[in-house]
Amino acid sequence: MIARGKWLLWMRAFLQPAAIAGLVLIAASWFVVAYISSVEHEKAVEEALKQSDSLARLFEHSTVDTIARFDRTLLLLRKSYEDDPAHFDLPKWAEQSALISGDAILLTLIGADGYTKATTLPTRGDPPYLGDRPHVAKALQATDDELMISDPVVGRTTKRMSIVLLRRLRNPDGSTAGLITLSISPNFIDRFYSAADLGSNGGISMRSTAGVVLAAKGYSANLIGTKPGRQMLSSELAKSASGHYWGIGNIDGIIRLITYRTSDRFPLIFTIGLSEDSILSEYRQHRTAYRIVASVVTLLVLIAIGFAVRYQIRLSRSQQALRQLNEEISRQNVRFDAALTNMSSGLAMFDADGRLTVWNERYEQIYRMPPGLVKHGASIYDVVQFSAENGKRGFDVETFVDRFRRELEQTGKSLATNYLADGRIIAIVKTAIAGGGWVGIHEDVTAQRAQAKLIEEKAAELEETNSRFTAALRHMSHGLCLFGPDKRVVVANARYAALYHLSEDQVKPGTALRDILQAREDNGTGFATNMDDYIQVNVKQAAEIQRIADGRYISIKRQPMTNGGWLTTHEDVTAEKQNEKLLAEKAAELEVINTRFSTALDNMAQGLCMFDGEKRLTVWNDRYVELLDMPAHLLKVGTPLHEILTSRVSTDMRRTPDDPVVTARVKELLALPPDASRIDELRNGKFVMLTRQPMAGGGWVTLIEDITERRRAEAEIVHLARHDVLTGLANRAEFNARLDEASRRLKRNGGGVTVMMIDLDRFKAVNDTLGHLAGDQLLSEVARRLQSTVRDTDVLARLGGDEFAIIQEGGADQREGAVALALRILEAISAPFDLNGQDVAVGTSIGIALAPENGVEPGELLKRADLALYNVKSSGRNDYCLFRAEMLEIVHTQQSAERELREAIAERQFELHYQPVVDIKTRELTGVECLVRWRHPTKGMIPPDHFIPLAESTGLIVPLGEWILLQACADAANWPEHVKVAVNISAIQFKKGNLFEIILATLVKTGLQPERLELEITETSLLENQDAHLTTIRQLKNLGLSIALDDFGTGFSSINYLTIFPFDKIKIDKSFTRGILSRADCKAVVASSLALAKGLGIITTVEGIETEDQLDYMRAAGVELAQGYLFGKPVPVSEFGRANAPMLTELVA
Incomplete structure (x- = not known):
C-alpha cells in the first residue's frame, strides 16, 4: 500500500504541466536539430553537385583542347608527310618545333607493316616492330579517318607510361600507308588538378569508353590502366552521357560523389570525384554543434523537471499531512465535546464581541442560571449581571467587564473569584483566545480553597508544558523518538515515522526497537548494519550518519537518559550530502577553470576587463593594465567604472579630474550601452579598439586591442588606393x-x-x-x-x-x-x-x-x-x-562608321585583292601580297586606309584579320606551289596572344603548306611585350612560315628589331622608291638598307616600282624582289590570272 502510494505520488509529480512542457521542449529541440541538419546536408550535396559539374565541364574543355592541339600537330605532320614522303624528316621537324618536351614524350612514324620508320628517340639496330601492340594493330586495320587514343602503355624504349594518339597515313588511293603517333604523358592532367580545388581525397580521371583509366590524379593508388567502378559507371552511362552518382573507392574505401561527362569529340569519359568527407565536413561540424546545444538544453530542462517534480512531491506530502491533521482535529473535536460534557468545572467561551459561543452544563449548574439566560450569543453583560445580583458581594458590571477585558488584552488571562450568595466560592480563570475572545473556566473551589491556588498553578504549568511539547513534536523537522531502558518506545513523533515510512501503529508507545528495525528492513529503509550489532553498539553512540537501503543519508543523534533510556533525533541529510559532494566537485572544477582562465587572461594579446551590472570592475588582465597604463590604486575588485574613466580621460586630456571637459566626456562614456564599441587615441599616440560584449546576468566584458599598426596600414592602403605609386x-x-x-x-x-x-x-x-x-x-x-x-x-x-x-x-x-x-x-x-x-x-x-x-x-x-x-x-x-560642339558630330560619325564596319564583317562585305611580287631579275612571279577592300553597299569600293585604322582602334581588326588570313590561305591553296601569299598582321592581333593557334588552325583547315605563307609585320606591332612577340614569331617560323618587316626605314627602331627578331625579309617603303632617282637621302637609305640586309642574310623587297628606270636602279643596287604598279595593280582573285598573264608560266586559278 505504501509502495503504491509512493508510485502514485511520483506519477502525479511527473504529470504536472511544467514536466510535460519540458519533455515537449526537449522533443522540439531534437526535432529542430534534425530538421536543420537535414537542410544543411541537402545544401552541401547540392553545392557539391554544382561545383563538381562545373569542374567536370572545365576538365573536359581543358583536356579536349589539349588533345585537339596535339591532333592538329599530327594532322599537320601527316599533311607534310603525305605531300612528300621521301623528304619527310620527323626528327628535324620535332627539333625545330620544340614539341617533344613536357607532356609530349615521343613522335613515331610507323609503316603499314608495323615497323618503325622514324622516331624522335635515338635508335640502334633494326627498326623496332610495333605491329604487335594492340593499339597499333587496331589503328592499322581502321578505315575511318578519326583520331585514335590508346589505353595506357609502357614504352619499350622509354620505359614510361604513356597514352598514344594515332592518325592514319593515307596513300593516294585512300588505303593505309602507316601511322603517325604522338605519345603523351598521363600526367598532362596535373596542371588542371593543381588549379582545381577538389578538397581532401578529391580526384580526377580520364577514361576510355571501355572504362579504362587513361589518366588520374588525386587517388591513393595508381589507377592508370585499371577499370575501377566500371560496372557502376557503365550503368550510369546507359542512362545518360553525363551525370552524377555516389561511389565507394575499391582501394581506399572512400565514398565520393562522381561526376562524369562523355566527350562528343573524342572517345573519352571525364570524371570528377569529390570525397563525401570533404563535401560534408562543414555540415558535420554544424551537426555536432547543434547536437551539443540540444544536449545542453535537454540537460537543463531535465534538471528543471527534476526540481519541479521534487517540489510537487513535497507539496503532495504537505497536503497529505494537512489531511491527516484535519482528521486529527475532527477526532479532537469529538473528544472536546465529550470532555466538555464530563468536565467537573464550568466552561464558557466568549467571542471578541462578548457573546457566548461555547459552554457546558456544569457552567449552568454552578450558577443555577435560568434556562433562557444561557444561550448562544448571550451577552457577557447579561451573564455577569445575573452573577452580581446573586452574589454575596455586589459590584459594578461594566467596571468588572472592562477590567478583566483589559487584563485579557494585556496579559491574555484574567483571574477572578465569585462569592455566591449560598456561600460557594467559584474560581474563575479567563484565557484569551485568538480573534479577541476568551475562555472562562468556572470551578467550585469551596472545599479546596487552601489547595486551589497551588493546584491551579500546577495545572497551568503542566498545560503549558504539554502544549509546548506537543507543538514541538508536531512541528519538528527532525524525527524524534524516546526509548525506555527496556529499548521500547516511550514517545515518537510523526516525522520519525515518516522518515522510515512507518505507520503510527508501528511507532506507538511500547513498541520494541527490534520490531521497528525489522519493519524498516521489510519496507526498504533499513540500515546496512547488522540488527544485533545496531541494538548492542550503535544505540550507545552519541552521533552517526547512516545510509539506508533506499539511498538516503540519515543523521542520528542520541542523548542518554538517567533511567537507562535515551532520546534520539533523526534528520534526512541526503540533500546536504549531495550538495557537499556537488560543491566539492564544483570547487575542484572551478579551481581548474580559474587556473585556465587566469592563464588565458595573462597570455592574451588583447587587454580584457569585466564589469558587473553595477558598473564595477571584477576581472582584468596584465595586457589591460599595460595598454591603458592603469594606476595600481584602481586595480582592485569593485572599483567603479566612473573612477577608472575619470582617471583615464583626465590623463589622456592632461586635465584635472574635476575639469568640465573631463566630466562631460566621462558622462558621455558612462552612457554607452553594454554592446558599444569605440576607438580611443591614447596619450602616447597609440590607437586602441574597445569592444564590449554584454553578459547575460548584467554587466559586460571589454576587449582592448592595440590597432595602431592596423590604423597605419589602413591609412597607407587608403593613400595607395587613392594615389599613384610612381x-x-x-x-x-x-x-x-x-x-x-x-x-x-x-x-x-x-x-x-x-x-x-x-x-x-x-x-x-x-x-x-x-x-x-x-x-x-x-x-x-x-x-x-x-x-x-x-x-x-x-x-x-x-x-x-x-x-x-x-x-x-x-x-x-x-x-x-x-x-x-x-x-x-x-x-x-x-x-x-x-x-x-x-x-x-x-x-x-x-x-x-x-x-x-x-x-x-x-x-x-x-x-x-x-x-x-x-x-x-x-x-x-x-x-x-x-x-x-562640332566634335560630338565627329564622334557620332565614328560611331556610325564602327557600326557599319561591324555589320560589314558579319555580312562578309569585304573582298581580297592580290598584287604580284616578282623576281627583280627575271620578272617571274614569286608571290603575291594580300590587300583587303570594303565593297560598301552604298558607298562602293572603300580602300583599306579608310577603314583599317578604325578597325584597329575598335578591336574589330581581330575578326577581320582572321577572315583575311583564312580567305587568303584558302585562295593560295589553289595556286602553284612556288607562289607565296603575304598577309599583313596588325599589332592588335599580336596583343591578343593566340596568333600562333589561329594560324596553325588556318593552315590545317585550308591545307596550305606553311612555307607558302608569309606574314608582314610593321614595327608598331612589336613596340610592346617584345618577349612574348619573339616567342610567337619563333613558333611561327618553326612551322615553316616566312616573316617580313614591312615599311622598313620609316620607324624609330627598325635596325634594332632586325637584331632581335628572326626576319626572313625586309620591305623597303615606297616613299623611298618615289625619290630614288632624284633624292640623295632616299638613295642613302636604300643603299644602307641593302647593305644591312646582305650582312644579316635577309632578302629585300622594294615597294612602289612604277617605272622601268626605278626598276633598273633597284636591280643594279642589289634588290632581289619587287612590287608595284609596273608589274600589276591589286585585283580580285577572279581577275588575278588574266591581269598577270604575261608574267605567269603556271597558274591554277
Whole structure:
C-alpha cells in the first residue's frame, strides 16, 4: 500500500504541466536539430553537385583542347608527310618545333607493316616492330579517318607510361600507308588538378569508353590502366552521357560523389570525384554543434523537471499531512465535546464581541442560571449581571467587564473569584483566545480553597508544558523518538515515522526497537548494519550518519537518559550530502577553470576587463593594465567604472579630474550601452579598439586591442588606393571622386570648373629605346613639372601610363585661365629631360572641357575633354584644344562608321585583292601580297586606309584579320606551289596572344603548306611585350612560315628589331622608291638598307616600282624582289590570272 502510494505520488509529480512542457521542449529541440541538419546536408550535396559539374565541364574543355592541339600537330605532320614522303624528316621537324618536351614524350612514324620508320628517340639496330601492340594493330586495320587514343602503355624504349594518339597515313588511293603517333604523358592532367580545388581525397580521371583509366590524379593508388567502378559507371552511362552518382573507392574505401561527362569529340569519359568527407565536413561540424546545444538544453530542462517534480512531491506530502491533521482535529473535536460534557468545572467561551459561543452544563449548574439566560450569543453583560445580583458581594458590571477585558488584552488571562450568595466560592480563570475572545473556566473551589491556588498553578504549568511539547513534536523537522531502558518506545513523533515510512501503529508507545528495525528492513529503509550489532553498539553512540537501503543519508543523534533510556533525533541529510559532494566537485572544477582562465587572461594579446551590472570592475588582465597604463590604486575588485574613466580621460586630456571637459566626456562614456564599441587615441599616440560584449546576468566584458599598426596600414592602403605609386599624384579613383565633388559644388554654388586631359607625345618611343626605368623616371619628372604649373587648390592626377589630368576651380576668366595653364604646361614639358645623362625631348597634348559651358556632369566633362585631346592628336600633337560642339558630330560619325564596319564583317562585305611580287631579275612571279577592300553597299569600293585604322582602334581588326588570313590561305591553296601569299598582321592581333593557334588552325583547315605563307609585320606591332612577340614569331617560323618587316626605314627602331627578331625579309617603303632617282637621302637609305640586309642574310623587297628606270636602279643596287604598279595593280582573285598573264608560266586559278 505504501509502495503504491509512493508510485502514485511520483506519477502525479511527473504529470504536472511544467514536466510535460519540458519533455515537449526537449522533443522540439531534437526535432529542430534534425530538421536543420537535414537542410544543411541537402545544401552541401547540392553545392557539391554544382561545383563538381562545373569542374567536370572545365576538365573536359581543358583536356579536349589539349588533345585537339596535339591532333592538329599530327594532322599537320601527316599533311607534310603525305605531300612528300621521301623528304619527310620527323626528327628535324620535332627539333625545330620544340614539341617533344613536357607532356609530349615521343613522335613515331610507323609503316603499314608495323615497323618503325622514324622516331624522335635515338635508335640502334633494326627498326623496332610495333605491329604487335594492340593499339597499333587496331589503328592499322581502321578505315575511318578519326583520331585514335590508346589505353595506357609502357614504352619499350622509354620505359614510361604513356597514352598514344594515332592518325592514319593515307596513300593516294585512300588505303593505309602507316601511322603517325604522338605519345603523351598521363600526367598532362596535373596542371588542371593543381588549379582545381577538389578538397581532401578529391580526384580526377580520364577514361576510355571501355572504362579504362587513361589518366588520374588525386587517388591513393595508381589507377592508370585499371577499370575501377566500371560496372557502376557503365550503368550510369546507359542512362545518360553525363551525370552524377555516389561511389565507394575499391582501394581506399572512400565514398565520393562522381561526376562524369562523355566527350562528343573524342572517345573519352571525364570524371570528377569529390570525397563525401570533404563535401560534408562543414555540415558535420554544424551537426555536432547543434547536437551539443540540444544536449545542453535537454540537460537543463531535465534538471528543471527534476526540481519541479521534487517540489510537487513535497507539496503532495504537505497536503497529505494537512489531511491527516484535519482528521486529527475532527477526532479532537469529538473528544472536546465529550470532555466538555464530563468536565467537573464550568466552561464558557466568549467571542471578541462578548457573546457566548461555547459552554457546558456544569457552567449552568454552578450558577443555577435560568434556562433562557444561557444561550448562544448571550451577552457577557447579561451573564455577569445575573452573577452580581446573586452574589454575596455586589459590584459594578461594566467596571468588572472592562477590567478583566483589559487584563485579557494585556496579559491574555484574567483571574477572578465569585462569592455566591449560598456561600460557594467559584474560581474563575479567563484565557484569551485568538480573534479577541476568551475562555472562562468556572470551578467550585469551596472545599479546596487552601489547595486551589497551588493546584491551579500546577495545572497551568503542566498545560503549558504539554502544549509546548506537543507543538514541538508536531512541528519538528527532525524525527524524534524516546526509548525506555527496556529499548521500547516511550514517545515518537510523526516525522520519525515518516522518515522510515512507518505507520503510527508501528511507532506507538511500547513498541520494541527490534520490531521497528525489522519493519524498516521489510519496507526498504533499513540500515546496512547488522540488527544485533545496531541494538548492542550503535544505540550507545552519541552521533552517526547512516545510509539506508533506499539511498538516503540519515543523521542520528542520541542523548542518554538517567533511567537507562535515551532520546534520539533523526534528520534526512541526503540533500546536504549531495550538495557537499556537488560543491566539492564544483570547487575542484572551478579551481581548474580559474587556473585556465587566469592563464588565458595573462597570455592574451588583447587587454580584457569585466564589469558587473553595477558598473564595477571584477576581472582584468596584465595586457589591460599595460595598454591603458592603469594606476595600481584602481586595480582592485569593485572599483567603479566612473573612477577608472575619470582617471583615464583626465590623463589622456592632461586635465584635472574635476575639469568640465573631463566630466562631460566621462558622462558621455558612462552612457554607452553594454554592446558599444569605440576607438580611443591614447596619450602616447597609440590607437586602441574597445569592444564590449554584454553578459547575460548584467554587466559586460571589454576587449582592448592595440590597432595602431592596423590604423597605419589602413591609412597607407587608403593613400595607395587613392594615389599613384610612381608619381605620388592622385590616381584615377581619387580624380573621379574630386571631380564629383567639384561638380556638386558647381551645381550648388555656381562658378566654373576646368577639366584637362593630358597625354605625353613620343613617350612609348622613349620607353622602348631607353627601357622602362627611364620611362618611369620621365613620368616622375613630368609629374614634378606639372605640379609646378598648377595651384595648390588644383587637382593633378595620373590616370595611368602617360595620361595625366587636372581639375581647376574658380578664377575670374575661366577660358583665359585654362589657356594660360595649358601654355604653362606646354612650355614646362617642352624643355629636355635629363634621363641618366641622356637628354630626351617629349611633347604633350592637352584637351580642355569647361563647366558649365560644356556640361556639368563628371562623365560628360571627361568625355568632352577626351574629344578635345583626340582632336589635338589628330592635328599634329604638342598643342592644346578647347572642346567645341562640332566634335560630338565627329564622334557620332565614328560611331556610325564602327557600326557599319561591324555589320560589314558579319555580312562578309569585304573582298581580297592580290598584287604580284616578282623576281627583280627575271620578272617571274614569286608571290603575291594580300590587300583587303570594303565593297560598301552604298558607298562602293572603300580602300583599306579608310577603314583599317578604325578597325584597329575598335578591336574589330581581330575578326577581320582572321577572315583575311583564312580567305587568303584558302585562295593560295589553289595556286602553284612556288607562289607565296603575304598577309599583313596588325599589332592588335599580336596583343591578343593566340596568333600562333589561329594560324596553325588556318593552315590545317585550308591545307596550305606553311612555307607558302608569309606574314608582314610593321614595327608598331612589336613596340610592346617584345618577349612574348619573339616567342610567337619563333613558333611561327618553326612551322615553316616566312616573316617580313614591312615599311622598313620609316620607324624609330627598325635596325634594332632586325637584331632581335628572326626576319626572313625586309620591305623597303615606297616613299623611298618615289625619290630614288632624284633624292640623295632616299638613295642613302636604300643603299644602307641593302647593305644591312646582305650582312644579316635577309632578302629585300622594294615597294612602289612604277617605272622601268626605278626598276633598273633597284636591280643594279642589289634588290632581289619587287612590287608595284609596273608589274600589276591589286585585283580580285577572279581577275588575278588574266591581269598577270604575261608574267605567269603556271597558274591554277
